Amino acid sequence: MAVRFPGSGSPPSLILKQIERMQAEDVAWHDGRAFAFVYHADDDLERLLKDAYTAAFSTNGLSTTAFASLGRMESDVLGMLGDLLGCPSATGSMTSGGSESIFLAVKAARDFTMERRPEVRDPHLLLPASAHPAFSKAAQALRIRVTRVPVDPHTLRADPTRMKAAIRSNTIMMVGSSPSYPHGVVDPISELGKVAYEAGILLHVDACVGGMLLPFVRRLGRPVPSFDFSVHGVTSMSVDFHKFGYTAKGASAVLYRDSALFESQWFDFDDWPGGHYRAPNLAGTRPGGAIAAAWAGLNYLGAPGYLELARRAMEATDVMVDGIRAIPGMYVLGKPEASLIAFGSDSHALPSIVRAMRERGWVMGLQYPPASIHVTITAGHDRFATEFVLALHDAVANEVESPRGVVSGDYN
Numbered sequence: 212m213a214v215r216f217p218g219s220g221s222p223p224s225l226i227l228k229q230i231e232r233m234q235a236e237d238v239a240w241h242d243g244r245a246f247a248f249v250y251h252a253d254d255d256l257e258r259l260l261k262d263a264y265t266a267a268f269s270t271n272g273l274s275t276t277a278f279a280s281l282g283r284m285e286s287d288v289l290g291m292l293g294d295l296l297g298c299p300s301a302t303g304s305m306t307s308g309g310s311e312s313i314f315l316a317v318k319a320a321r322d323f324t325m326e327r328r329p330e331v332r333d334p335h336l337l338l339p340a341s342a343h344p345a346f347s348k349a350a351q352a353l354r355i356r357v358t359r360v361p362v363d364p365h366t367l368r369a370d371p372t373r374m375k376a377a378i379r380s381n382t383i384m385m386v387g388s389s390p391s392y393p394h395g396v397v398d399p400i401s402e403l404g405k406v407a408y409e410a411g412i413l414l415h416v417d418a419c420v421g422g423m424l425l426p427f428v429r430r431l432g433r434p435v436p437s438f439d440f441s442v443h444g445v446t447s448m449s450v451d452f453h454k455f456g457y458t459a460k461g462a463s464a465v466l467y468r469d470s471a472l473f474e475s476q477w478f479d480f481d482d483w484p485g486g487h488y489r490a491p492n493l494a495g496t497r498p499g500g501a502i503a504a505a506w507a508g509l510n511y512l513g514a515p516g517y518l519e520l521a522r523r524a525m526e527a528t529d530v531m532v533d534g535i536r537a538i539p540g541m542y543v544l545g546k547p548e549a550s551l552i553a554f555g556s557d558s559h560a561l562p563s564i565v566r567a568m569r570e571r572g573w574v575m576g577l578q579y580p581p582a583s584i585h586v587t588i589t590a591g592h593d594r595f596a597t598e599f600v601l602a603l604h605d606a607v608a609n610e611v612e613s614p615r616g617v618v619s620g621d622y623n
């Protein structure tokens with residue numbers, strides 16, 4: 212039946228009850244059953260984030276003149292992030308998420324380069340095959356050609372030699388991921404930085420998922436290669452607070468080493484009767500709550516808080532990796548540095564394992580090529596890692612031959 216516009220209003224209690232009822236069908240993320248989408252650490256942090264979000268609920272980041280509080284919080288958050296990632300003087304903006312941060316980095320690269328290299332009429336973007344779809348989405352909208360270069364088949368990391376060979380006279384920017392989403396491996400950013408610098412092109416490091424995680428994984432004493440602005444040649448980075456920053460959704464950042472590159476991100480317009488309109492972002496109106504919650508989360512947790520969250524996520528990862536490897540024929544792909552992993556099998560049908568796990572309440576993504584199951588492990592999973600391993604062993608033990616064809620493991 213078609214939904215009609217409400218002919219009358221409803222009382223708040225009924226509305227909230229209805230939302231609760233609809234949410235009963237959602238994945239039980241609070242019980243650790245989701246391995247993407249939700250980054251939950253603990254209930255105290257969540258309460259603070261909600262209070263901070265609510266405090267700024269009605270404010271609008273479109274105008275940091277009207278809402279000086281948001282301008283202050285945004286510049287604090289960007290300053291903290293630049294400090295964490297090896298470039299305290301970096302400039303940039305907070306955005307609605309990784310996709311917007313990436314869109315803006317690509318847009319800035321295009322405009323910056325085309326202004327300085329007028330011979331580039333047909334801009335080209337160079338990606339490792341593992342780069343997030345947001346780059347292709349941005350390139351499609353911005354009419355930029357894309358080459359996706361195969362990653363090293365053994366390490367699943369970007370291959371600097373092949374990336375170098377794929378540079379064309381119209382290439383504006385190269386990308387590396389810290390780490391890649393599919394396999395959780397950090398691309399060789401130092402080598403890519405050298406290649407990009409020598410070729411005179413920009414290098415964006417996509418640390419959407421890792422920017423708030425890798426610095427603390429390293430402080431735990433685990434091996435993490437150079438992945439940020441400490442690498443010569445890295446010109447911009449994207450980092451999501453709503454992932455391993457554990458803050459409210461709608462919060463990411465794009466940062467530039469050079470403020471001239473950031474200038475190319477801005478939209479500046481006065482050809483309408485509404486006065487001068489100038490905005491750095493794709494979004495116009497911006498929810499102040501997401502900015503305030505990010506500011507609150509960073510200040511509440513500080514370095515010790517994030518270190519502890521990284522420790523919990525990595526311990527849960529160790530338990531899960533050991534449990535996966537204990538299943539004959541099952542293995543983890545590559546050598547992931549952090550808490551995103553993909554596992555595969557030569558002897559078990561992954562689609563039927565994904566389905567069997569879903570029947571047990573665990574939601575995981577199936578991905579390919581090569582076929583594997585993806586999980587993002589957060590601090591909040593520490594209480595559920597053993598339960599996960601038991602469920603996985605049970606699912607494998609009761610594995611039924613999968614009918615031909617694939618159970619969709621895709622997210623959407």
Ligand SMILES: *Cc1c(COP(=O)(O)O)cnc(C)c1O
Pocket residue numbers: 307308309310311313343345388390391392417418419420451463
């Ligand atoms: C999640 C993610 C993105 C996209 O971020 P959204 O917030 O979902 O738009 C980009 N790159 C990587 C590596 C990611 O993990």
